[in-house]
Amino acid sequence: MNGPASLLVVLAVFAVTACATPRGAPGALSDVRPAQRPTLDSDEAGLWMQMDRVEQGLRTSGHLVTDTAVRTYLRDILCKLATDYCPDIRLYVVQTPHFNASMAPNGVMQVWTGLLLRADNEAQLAYVLGHELGHYLRRHSVQRWRDVRTKTNVTAVFTVLTAAAGHGYIGSLAQLVALGSIMQFSRDNEREADEIGFELMVRAGYDPREASKVWESLDKERRAGKDSDPLIFFATHPPTDERIDTLKELARKTYTPDRDWTDGRQAYLKAVRPLRATLLRDELRLRDFARTQVLLARLVAAEPASGQLHFFQGELYRLRNDDGDPARALESYERALATGGAPPETNRAAGLLLMRRGEKDRARAAFDRYLTEAPDAEDKSMIHAYLEQLR
Amino acid sequence: MNPRHWIWLLSLIVVLSGCAQSTALLRDKSWQRQPGTVRVVIMPPDVQLSELTAGGLLEPKADWTERAREHVASALEKHLQTKGATVVTYEPPASGGEDDSADVQLVKLHDAVGGAILVHKYLPVLALPTKGDRFDWTLGAGVKQLQARTGADYAVFVFFRDSYASAGRVALIVGAAILGVGVQGGQQVGFASLVDLRTGDIVWFNRLFNPAGDLRTAEPAGNAVQSLLVQMPL
Amino acid sequence: MTRGIRAAFVLAVLAGLLAGCARYTLVEPKARTIADLYTVEPQTRWSALTDGKWEVWTVDGAGLEAIQFLKGLEDGEPLFRTSDAQKRMKFRKPMAPSELAELLADGLSSIGVQNIAVTNLRPQKFGSADGFRCDLTFLTKNGLEKQGMAAGGTMNGRLYLVLYTGTKLHYYEAHRAHAEQIIQSIRMK
Numbered sequence: 001m002n003g004p005a006s007l008l009v010v011l012a013v014f015a016v017t018a019c020a021t022p023r024g025a026p027g028a029l030s031d032v033r034p035a036q037r038p039t040l041d042s043d044e045a046g047l048w049m050q051m052d053r054v055e056q057g058l059r060t061s062g063h064l065v066t067d068t069a070v071r072t073y074l075r076d077i078l079c080k081l082a083t084d085y086c087p088d089i090r091l092y093v094v095q096t097p098h099f100n101a102s103m104a105p106n107g108v109m110q111v112w113t114g115l116l117l118r119a120d121n122e123a124q125l126a127y128v129l130g131h132e133l134g135h136y137l138r139r140h141s142v143q144r145w146r147d148v149r150t151k152t153n154v155t156a157v158f159t160v161l162t163a164a165a166g167h168g169y170i171g172s173l174a175q176l177v178a179l180g181s182i183m184q185f186s187r188d189n190e191r192e193a194d195e196i197g198f199e200l201m202v203r204a205g206y207d208p209r210e211a212s213k214v215w216e217s218l219d220k221e222r223r224a225g226k227d228s229d230p231l232i233f234f235a236t237h238p239p240t241d242e243r244i245d246t247l248k249e250l251a252r253k254t255y256t257p258d259r260d261w262t263d264g265r266q267a268y269l270k271a272v273r274p275l276r277a278t279l280l281r282d283e284l285r286l287r288d289f290a291r292t293q294v295l296l297a298r299l300v301a302a303e304p305a306s307g308q309l310h311f312f313q314g315e316l317y318r319l320r321n322d323d324g325d326p327a328r329a330l331e332s333y334e335r336a337l338a339t340g341g342a343p344p345e346t347n348r349a350a351g352l353l354l355m356r357r358g359e360k361d362r363a364r365a366a367f368d369r370y371l372t373e374a375p376d377a378e379d380k381s382m383i384h385a386y387l388e389q390l391r
Numbered sequence: 392m393n394p395r396h397w398i399w400l401l402s403l404i405v406v407l408s409g410c411a412q413s414t415a416l417l418r419d420k421s422w423q424r425q426p427g428t429v430r431v432v433i434m435p436p437d438v439q440l441s442e443l444t445a446g447g448l449l450e451p452k453a454d455w456t457e458r459a460r461e462h463v464a465s466a467l468e469k470h471l472q473t474k475g476a477t478v479v480t481y482e483p484p485a486s487g488g489e490d491d492s493a494d495v496q497l498v499k500l501h502d503a504v505g506g507a508i509l510v511h512k513y514l515p516v517l518a519l520p521t522k523g524d525r526f527d528w529t530l531g532a533g534v535k536q537l538q539a540r541t542g543a544d545y546a547v548f549v550f551f552r553d554s555y556a557s558a559g560r561v562a563l564i565v566g567a568a569i570l571g572v573g574v575q576g577g578q579q580v581g582f583a584s585l586v587d588l589r590t591g592d593i594v595w596f597n598r599l600f601n602p603a604g605d606l607r608t609a610e611p612a613g614n615a616v617q618s619l620l621v622q623m624p625l
Numbered sequence: 626m627t628r629g630i631r632a633a634f635v636l637a638v639l640a641g642l643l644a645g646c647a648r649y650t651l652v653e654p655k656a657r658t659i660a661d662l663y664t665v666e667p668q669t670r671w672s673a674l675t676d677g678k679w680e681v682w683t684v685d686g687a688g689l690e691a692i693q694f695l696k697g698l699e700d701g702e703p704l705f706r707t708s709d710a711q712k713r714m715k716f717r718k719p720m721a722p723s724e725l726a727e728l729l730a731d732g733l734s735s736i737g738v739q740n741i742a743v744t745n746l747r748p749q750k751f752g753s754a755d756g757f758r759c760d761l762t763f764l765t766k767n768g769l770e771k772q773g774m775a776a777g778g779t780m781n782g783r784l785y786l787v788l789y790t791g792t793k794l795h796y797y798e799a800h801r802a803h804a805e806q807i808i809q810s811i812r813m814k
């Protein structure tokens with residue numbers, strides 16, 4: 001069976017199961033067809049228009065990742081999953097440090113860099129993209145809109161839509177949520193999208209056991225960050241043990257050792273690594289240290305020999321600045337420098353801490369190393385001034 | 392600025408400055424257009440219409456907006472033509488190009504400048520002593536690429552919104568109850584500028600606050616454009 | 626409702642709306658004391674408004690261009706009193722200029738500024754302090770490109786900053802020389 005045909009079969013199967021299960025309200029929507037457009041006087045056209053506007057804003061926002069390599073990489077995975085629908089979907093990589101991906105009814109898919117920072121491998125990424133494709137194929141936005149309108153359970157959607165109508169599309173967190181998922185999909189929608197996402201990743205040959213791991217790691221971060229902002233993603237995608245269990249169960253049934261499954265970790269790291277310093281900087285800017293610590297611990301465990309990751313662990317301590325944090329930061333910087341692959345700023349950060357502690361010789365040595373490694377640094381005259389003070 | 396803030400600001404301004412007054416601002420009372428036939432480019436009117444459903448839902452309407460945009464554009468064109476101006480159609484540059492982003496920045500700058508004018512010129516309490524009676528805002532030399540590409544002498548920027556906001560809507564409803572000002576669904580607000588493309592100077596600016604306006608049909612849309620463009624010195 | 630009562634209501638509402646709204650006052654081109662600590666000598670006229678620890682001067686509107694003076698931030702205070710101020714970076718007396726620039730970027734992002742880049746960090750006297758200068762680029766929430774430059778330093782354990790920002794199109798450049806001259810005119814009182 002070739003790609004597109006098998007995709008239709010997958011959808012047909014879900015259409016049947018969808019009918020077999022009693023659903024909330026409207027339901028009677030057919031799946032979207034390749035190259036399909038809504039008629040102008042429909043409510044669906046209204047939603048499309050709204051998202052066209054958001055898309056126009058998105059294109060000119062200055063928040064898109066312009067790196068062609070990573071965009072091409074994501075596009076290729078998307079097309080592998082979406083087959084015939086690939087030309088209908090416009091993929092945008094948005095530089096924002098939250099875990100999210102979203103799908104608008106007009107075919108705009110957003111992948112936020114917070115997701116790229118967190119997925120362990122290509123299989124997990126493919127599962128999330130597949131999940132979003134599921135929303136698109138089943139036209140969940142329109143379903144949800146009609147459902148909500150008939151129930152007049154309006155608050156969520158009203159807030160979301162007014163926010164989405166805003167110019168400041170990347171302003172407040174609320175607006176981010178609004179953009180991410182023009183509406184809150186129902187649990188049924190999520191379950192359906194989970195299943196389609198799983199089905200699509202499996203069809204593309206990705207290891208089915210990876211799907212549930214996405215939610216598991218995210219859930220750990222969420223628990224750690226419980227005193228601060230909840231992860232945005234959970235505003236729209238409630239993670240339940242049930243979802244994880246369902247995906248595990250699906251994987252148990254699907255996985256067979258004889259088939260040549262891939263998790264695509266090497267290709268994934270190759271594509272994402274060049275962005276990682278920026279993504280970690282953005283993440284730290286949120287100052288949600290408890291959550292970032294869980295994330296960093298996971299990344300370090302997977303790559304203990306990465307000086308870059310040890311540096312960012314040091315940055316976390318330095319910026320958090322609780323009791324004992326400066327010492328912890330210094331330790332991490334030293335580990336980063338000993339491990340190799342640490343960015344030049346490691347020396348500058350260590351130098352600043354040592355300077356504050358009055359360890360002049362060590363501070364000077366650190367600043368010297370910084371200038372040796374980054375002779376054209378933007379702040380080199382400042383560093384020279386520090387060296388002068390330390391003499 | 393966010394539309395929610397726009398609504399707030401505009402309702403405050405209309406309360407403070409009154410609806411019926413003549414409101415246009417001129418850079419220079421003795422200002423005159425360039426002699427001969429002037430060419431005017433109409434920047435894509437920034438229009439958006441929504442429906443407020445019974446439950447308080449705000450539903451964006453593609454067909455209304457499309458219609459309103461056409462009505463506004465054609466009313467603008469007609470108005471400019473009766474003034475003897477040659478209307479140049481705005482063609483967006485190739486998508487994603489540098490010009491594209493430059494045009495977008497220009498429109499965003501106009502948004503910001505329009506916001507500053509509304510705040511500092513229409514709200515007496517926030518008047519800038521440095522401005523006094525002068526009206527000398529500009530979009531600067533950034534308009535030159537637009538001038539070069541279109542060959543136009545002037546550009547008209549138009550902005551129309553109806554009542555979107557949650558916070559703004561609450562404020563309007565509360566305000567309406569207290570003030571006895573009728574605020575139903577589609578409240579219409581807007582402003583327009585005439586920009587000299589040789590200098591970037593805003594030579595004329597006006598704002599409109601018309602609760603009864605309906606941009607979906609040609610005639611009221613034409614009236615809205617008329618009242619917005621009243622006194623435009625072309 | 627009678628006309629009189631309604632008018633009273635209108636006035637009450639307006640008073641409520643405008644409470645806390647200070648008016649802009651005129652800054653003449655002559656020596657002016659900032660924070661009771663140092664003087665500047667503007668060469669042109671500005672409109673000034675005080676907002677907490679910040680004094681804001683503008684010519685065309687603060688969203689277009691503004692020079693802002695931070696009048697002595699105490700140890701432990703965030704740069705701006707935003708709703709998430711509690712988790713933002715706080716000023717600490719022993720911060721080095723590199724960290725102060727970081728504090729500035731963090732503070733700006735707390736008020737919704739996006740994609741901030743701090744460049745050209747360099748030492749420069751600020752009043753009696755071994756201060757710093759730096760340049761900034763960023764986007765507003767609406768995606769409008771802006772530029773900025775900052776000067777600052779710690780004196781008597783408090784942070785003093787002068788921050789000039791404006792739209793990349795026209796307004797930043799229009800008043801940059803005047804802002805630069807103001808920064809250069811800083812003298813201890």
